[in-house]
Amino acid sequence: MIAIFGIFIVCSIITLIEVPKLKKEKAYKEIFFFSLFLFLGTAFWIVVALRIKIPNPMDWLLIIFVPIGNMIDLLLSF
Numbered sequence: 001m002i003a004i005f006g007i008f009i010v011c012s013i014i015t016l017i018e019v020p021k022l023k024k025e026k027a028y029k030e031i032f033f034f035s036l037f038l039f040l041g042t043a044f045w046i047v048v049a050l051r052i053k054i055p056n057p058m059d060w061l062l063i064i065f066v067p068i069g070n071m072i073d074l075l076l077s078f
């Protein structure tokens with residue numbers, strides 16, 4: 001729980017430092033993407049802090065490409 005609180009503190013400090021600069025420059029697209037990536041990063045680190053198992057992207061790629069590779073191997077073996 002302390003780790004999650006620390007994550008929120010760090011993200012708040014980053015936001016307080018960066019957003020006023022971007023607002024001053026009227027960089028609204030950058031504010032949007034900054035907020036989006038900060039939210040995604042914060043969510044990821046909270047999941048890590050809670051020790052929730054995150055699926056490995058390589059597993060998804062194997063699920064897709066192993067059957068395709070087997071099919072190509074079967075077609076080329078004739």
